[in-house]
Amino acid sequence: SQTIHQWPATLVQPVGSPLSLECTVEGTSNPNLYWYRQAAGRGLQLLFYSVGIGQISSEVPQNLSASRPQDRQFILSSKKLLLSDSGFYLCAWVGTLSYNEQFFGPGTRLTVL
Amino acid sequence: GQSLEQPSEVTAVEGAIVQINCTYQTSGFYGLSWYQQHDGGAPTFLSYNALDGLEETGRFSSFLSRSDSYGYLLLQELQMKDSASYFCAVKGGSQGNLIFGKGTKLSVKP
DSSP: OOEEEEEOSEEEEOTTOOEEEEEEEESOSSOEEEEEEEOTTOOEEEEEEEEETTEEEESSOSSOEEEEEETTEEEEEESSOOGGGOEEEEEEEEOSSOTTOOEEOOOEEEEEO | OOEEEOOSEEEEETTOOEEEEEEEEOSSEEEEEEEEEOTTSOOEEEEEESSSEEEEETTEEEEEETTTTEEEEEEOSOOGGGOEEEEEEEEETTTTEEEEOOOEEEEEEO
């Protein structure tokens, strides 16, 4: 069966520090991968998506970047965090058999102080 | 632009029926999805409607009217565990990605 992992689960970082969040998917190949951010009490904002290794599309220009070094690995990064980067970061995947259903990872709760 | 509107909060009692509405405006439309998210957890998929009409899955049903750019999620026989946030999401735009509404927080009271 397919599973999706994210780490770390929680993170507290000072303003100006770098960031690296990792997402890996098991049990599927060539998935579409997504990074979302959810501010407290708000909806999900799509940040990046990837249809394959090395292919990244950005939905919202900002302080963050994404990379896909392997088929089932998706990384979200920042060189210098801002206070506004705080939020709940969710990775999701869509399989080739069910394009209409997104499966979400457990998320990383990031607090920038 | 692309936008989705849904009520921010709904309260109901156990055993009741509740309907959460969603209206959308998007360039390109492939379907309407619903996701459930408990506090602190990740969203989980509930339903997807690509065509007009009602889709039923157990106690939950979802409806779509493409001509009205409108859909709803119907929850029957409410249980305490149904207390959660419910998001509608439109699959649209040029890439067919999901655009989420801001969510409706459902509180089920005894």
